[in-house]
Amino acid sequence: MSVKPLRECGPAARIAVIAGDGIGKEVTPESVKAIRSAITSARRQIEFVEFDWGADKFLREGVSLPAGAVEMLANEFDAILFGALGDPRVPSNQHAADILLGLRFKLDLFVNARPVELFHDRLTPLRDRSANDIRFMVFRENTEGLYVGVGGFFKKDTPDEIAVQEDVNSRKGVERIIRHAFDYARRNQLKRVCMSDKSNAMNFAHDLWQRVFKQVLQEYPEIESRHLYIDTLAMEVVRDPRQFDVIVTCNLFGDIISDLGAQLAGGLGLAPSGNIHPGRTSLFEPVHGSAPNIAGKGIANPLGSILTSGMMLDFLGWKSEGDALRNAVRSALQENFVTPDLGGDKGTVEVGDWIAARVGSR
Numbered sequence: 001m002s003v004k005p006l007r008e009c010g011p012a013a014r015i016a017v018i019a020g021d022g023i024g025k026e027v028t029p030e031s032v033k034a035i036r037s038a039i040t041s042a043r044r045q046i047e048f049v050e051f052d053w054g055a056d057k058f059l060r061e062g063v064s065l066p067a068g069a070v071e072m073l074a075n076e077f078d079a080i081l082f083g084a085l086g087d088p089r090v091p092s093n094q095h096a097a098d099i100l101l102g103l104r105f106k107l108d109l110f111v112n113a114r115p116v117e118l119f120h121d122r123l124t125p126l127r128d129r130s131a132n133d134i135r136f137m138v139f140r141e142n143t144e145g146l147y148v149g150v151g152g153f154f155k156k157d158t159p160d161e162i163a164v165q166e167d168v169n170s171r172k173g174v175e176r177i178i179r180h181a182f183d184y185a186r187r188n189q190l191k192r193v194c195m196s197d198k199s200n201a202m203n204f205a206h207d208l209w210q211r212v213f214k215q216v217l218q219e220y221p222e223i224e225s226r227h228l229y230i231d232t233l234a235m236e237v238v239r240d241p242r243q244f245d246v247i248v249t250c251n252l253f254g255d256i257i258s259d260l261g262a263q264l265a266g267g268l269g270l271a272p273s274g275n276i277h278p279g280r281t282s283l284f285e286p287v288h289g290s291a292p293n294i295a296g297k298g299i300a301n302p303l304g305s306i307l308t309s310g311m312m313l314d315f316l317g318w319k320s321e322g323d324a325l326r327n328a329v330r331s332a333l334q335e336n337f338v339t340p341d342l343g344g345d346k347g348t349v350e351v352g353d354w355i356a357a358r359v360g361s362r
């Protein structure tokens, strides 16, 4: 799926690398290797600076997102390449909330772009579906909704306990993500935008989504606008994914529908994403988490992170290098040079080396 550059960074880019926890630490170096291999032209330079933010540091020093980190990233870096956060030793997930959600909110990365694209027919669990049938973009609102952490406990740890989690939706926030979805469709000559909510039950928050959607769609008469409730959308993307070009939805529903979409196209090991504020420092991460069940075994699939790096290169305006990564991933899938989650017997580093070699030999 082609994406117009959202930040023209010229011939040189500075990338902050936050590998994080678990398999984040295994797949991210493979991505860096692939990018280095893609940047062959003397016209381009890329500098990576690594940050050790994650569970180890949090447990050792009590520091999750260091003071001044947000300003430093915003001022000194073009983009952030992120692995994953989450560690069984931190059951509260506090450090992940501080770092990942902290960066999404504080850098105002309101677009979570999660493309679903089937790269090889054999990877979908759907019967009689091929690559042309499964290609859509999910735009997830990324700075509001049920993720803002507004709420509290009342009578905690008593039988009468009450827990409240507020769903925060601003008109500005809803409008900018819906508008982004339509603009993306227009730029890429995609015909259909589907907004999904739960306005039949969430009669305040999603009434706002309804009203804003109906207002914005009028500015895009050439695009077929459609609304589906989120439960119906979950069913329809499985029943017939050909119906969708662009889906736009709220933070929580976008989280869920993007994992569902990932599985339609080969699973979490392959799914990329970008947390974007057009024109500003943005954060790119695979959709998957730290996968403690396979961490340390050397079998995590690095292709999701490598496709994520492809999105990052597109964002920087380096489209041909982004294409080189996607083409190499396509070849690895065709030749079945893949990790066990995709039915192969290769390790993370083996696949990473193969991709870097393929990218370098183009």
Ligand code: NAD
Residues within 6 Å of the ligand: 023, 027, 083, 084, 085, 086, 087, 093, 096, 100, 268, 269, 270, 285, 286, 287, 288, 289, 290, 291, 292, 293, 294, 299, 300, 301, 302, 304, 339, 341
């Ligand atoms: P997960 O995505 O880590 O794993 C789900 C399943 O998919 C597991 O069976 C795992 O082995 C498999 N899987 C995921 N990525 C894979 C890859 N690259 N190669 C092969 N298999 C892969 O989700 P989870 O188990 O629900 O969460 C684990 C931790 O990660 C939790 O702490 C969670 O909060 C965190 N998490 C972080 C992010 C993030 O940092 N962006 C995203 C999702 C979950």
Ligand code: IPM
Residues within 6 Å of the ligand: 096, 100, 255, 287, 289
């Ligand atoms: C994701 C993850 C995160 C989210 C978690 C780790 C907070 O699942 O990036 O999809 O829900 O946004």
Ligand code: MN
Residues within 6 Å of the ligand: 255, 256, 259, 287
């Ligand atoms: Mn998720």
